[in-house]
Amino acid sequence: MTLTTWAGNYAYRAKTVHHPRTVEELQEVVAGARRVRALGTRHCFNDVADGPEALVVLDEIPPDVVLDTDARTVTVTGGVRYGALAEHLHAAGWAVHNLASLPHISVAGAVATATHGSGDGSRNLAAAVAGLTFVGPDGTLREVRRGDDDFAGSVVALGALGVAARVTLDVEPTYDVAQEVLDGVPWDVLLQHYDELTASADSVSVFTDWQEPTLRQVWRKTRVTSSYAPAGDLFGGTLAQAPRHMLAGIDPVNATQQGGVPGPWHERWPHFKLAFTPSNGDELQSEYLVPRRHAAAVFESVRGLGDRVAPLLQVSEIRSVAADDLWLSTAYEHDAVAVHFTWLPRQAEVEALLPTIEAALAPFDARPHWGKLFADVDRDLGRLYPRWDDFRALVARVDPDGVFRNDYLDRHVLG
Numbered sequence: 327m328t329l330t331t332w333a334g335n336y337a338y339r340a341k342t343v344h345h346p347r348t349v350e351e352l353q354e355v356v357a358g359a360r361r362v363r364a365l366g367t368r369h370c371f372n373d374v375a376d377g378p379e380a381l382v383v384l385d386e387i388p389p390d391v392v393l394d395t396d397a398r399t400v401t402v403t404g405g406v407r408y409g410a411l412a413e414h415l416h417a418a419g420w421a422v423h424n425l426a427s428l429p430h431i432s433v434a435g436a437v438a439t440a441t442h443g444s445g446d447g448s449r450n451l452a453a454a455v456a457g458l459t460f461v462g463p464d465g466t467l468r469e470v471r472r473g474d475d476d477f478a479g480s481v482v483a484l485g486a487l488g489v490a491a492r493v494t495l496d497v498e499p500t501y502d503v504a505q506e507v508l509d510g511v512p513w514d515v516l517l518q519h520y521d522e523l524t525a526s527a528d529s530v531s532v533f534t535d536w537q538e539p540t541l542r543q544v545w546r547k548t549r550v551t552s553s554y555a556p557a558g559d560l561f562g563g564t565l566a567q568a569p570r571h572m573l574a575g576i577d578p579v580n581a582t583q584q585g586g587v588p589g590p591w592h593e594r595w596p597h598f599k600l601a602f603t604p605s606n607g608d609e610l611q612s613e614y615l616v617p618r619r620h621a622a623a624v625f626e627s628v629r630g631l632g633d634r635v636a637p638l639l640q641v642s643e644i645r646s647v648a649a650d651d652l653w654l655s656t657a658y659e660h661d662a663v664a665v666h667f668t669w670l671p672r673q674a675e676v677e678a679l680l681p682t683i684e685a686a687l688a689p690f691d692a693r694p695h696w697g698k699l700f701a702d703v704d705r706d707l708g709r710l711y712p713r714w715d716d717f718r719a720l721v722a723r724v725d726p727d728g729v730f731r732n733d734y735l736d737r738h739v740l741g
C-alpha cells in the first residue's frame with residue numbers, strides 16, 4: 327500500500343519503512359542504513375519527511391513517559407502523539423504550555439517543524455523542548471540539552487540532525503482553559519485593533535475567507551483563574567450561542583467545547599477533539615509567519631488578493647506567536663503573526679497561486695511553515711534566518727555523510 331501524507335496529497339518515495347519496537351532496534355536501523363529519515367504522524371503537506379531509501383517511524387516504541395516534577399519536565403519517545411501525552415500528564419496533575427489545533431501529531435515531528443504557537447505570550451511547541459536524545463548517523467545516541475552550544479540549532483531541525491528517540495519538554499501544573507467564539511467581528515478590528523484583540527485572551531484565532539463582510543469567527547481561549555467569567559459580546563461581535571465549526575456547513579461535533587465552559591487544557595487548546603479526525607483529509611494547508619509589526623499591512627495585502635484566494639480557500643486562520651531563540655523557528659527573534667490557509671484539495675491551482683501570495687508577503691519577510699505547502703521556486707530562505715549558516719555548519723558537523731539528507735533539505739536548506 328502506498329504511504330501518503332495525512333492529506334493524501336504526497337506519496338512518500340522511500341523504498342522501505344521501519345517500525346522498530348525499542349530504541350536499540352531504532353539504533354540498529356539507523357546504523358544499517360545508508361540514507362534514512364524519521365517520519366512522524368505524516369501531518370506535513372510536503373516532502374519534508376521523505377527520503378530516498380528508508381523511513382523510520384517510532385509508533386511501535388512504547389511512550390515511556392518519565393515525569394520529573396522537580397525539574398518540571400517530561401521525557402517521552404519522540405513518536406508519541408501530543409494527545410496521548412496530554413492525557414497522561416493531566417492525569418498526573420501536569421500540563422504543557424500549549425497544543426496545536428489538533429492533538430494527533432507526534433511530539434518529535436511537531437517540534438522539528440516549529441509547529442504552532444498561539445497567543446501573545448505563547449511560543450511554539452518547539453520552544454518547550456528542554457532536551458533531545460538523537461540517534462546519530464552511526465546509530466549512537468547523542469544528547470542535546472538546553473544550555474548546550476548546539477541546542478538552539480537542534481530543536482527545529484527538520485530531521486536533518488538524526489532521529490529524536492526521546493524528547494524532554496517543560497511542564498507546569500495542570501490548569502483549565504475556557505474558549506468562547508465571537509461571530510461577526512468587523513474587519514476594522516483586525517486592521518486597527520489587532521493588539522487589543524489578541525491581548526483579550528491567552529490564545530486568539532481569527533477565522534476569515536478575506537471576503538466576507540465581517541470576520542467569520544474569533545475563537546478566544548483563556549486560562550481559567552478564580553476571577554474568570556465569560557466575556558460575552560466583544561469588539562462589535564456577538565458571543566456564539568451554539569457550538570461553531572470554522573468551516574461553513576460542517577457539524578461542530580468534532581470541535582472542542584466552547585461557550586466559556588472551563589475544562590482541562592488539553593480539551594480546549596486544540597480546536598478538535600483527539601477522538602475525532604479533525605476533518606476528512608480533504609484539505610491542504612499553507613502558513614506564513616510574519617514579524618508582528620507588519621500585521622495590519624499583511625492583512626491588507628492578503629485581503630487585496632481575496633478574489634483570487636477565496637475560490638480555493640476553506641478558511642484562513644490568523645494567530646499570534648511569541649518570539650523564541652531557535653535558529654530555524656519561524657518565530658526566531660521576533661513576535662510573529664501566523665497567516666494560515668486551509669485550502670480546498672486542488673493542489674495544482676493552490677500551487678499556481680502561492681507565488682502570488684508570496685510576492686505580496688515578500689516585503690514583510692514572511693517565513694513559510696516548514697511542513698506546509700509553499701512555492702517551490704528558487705528562493706533564498708536563508709536571508710530570513712540570521713543563524714542559517716550556523717545551522718548548515720551544524721548539519722555538516724553532525725551528519726557529514728548526509729545520512730539524513732533528502733531532496734527537501736537539498737532544495738530549501740542545505741543545497
Ligand SMILES: Cc1cc2nc3c(=O)[nH]c(=O)nc-3n(C[C@H](O)[C@H](O)[C@H](O)COP(=O)(O)OP(=O)(O)OC[C@H]3O[C@@H](n4cnc5c(N)ncnc54)[C@H](O)[C@@H]3O)c2cc1C
Nearest residue numbers: 364366367368369370404427432434435442484485490697
Ligand atoms: C489537519 C492538520 C492540522 C494542522 N494544524 C496545525 C496547527 O494548528 N499548527 C501548526 O503549526 N501546524 C499544523 N499542522 C501541521 C503539522 O502539525 C506539522 O506539519 C507537524 O510537523 C506534523 O507532525 P508529524 O508528526 O505529522 O510530522 P511528519 O510530517 O511525519 O514529519 C515532519 C518532520 O519532522 C521530522 N521528524 C518526525 N519525527 C521525527 C523524529 N523522531 N526525530 C527527528 N525528526 C522527526 C521529519 O523528518 C520531518 O522533517 C497541521 C496539519 C494537519 C494535517
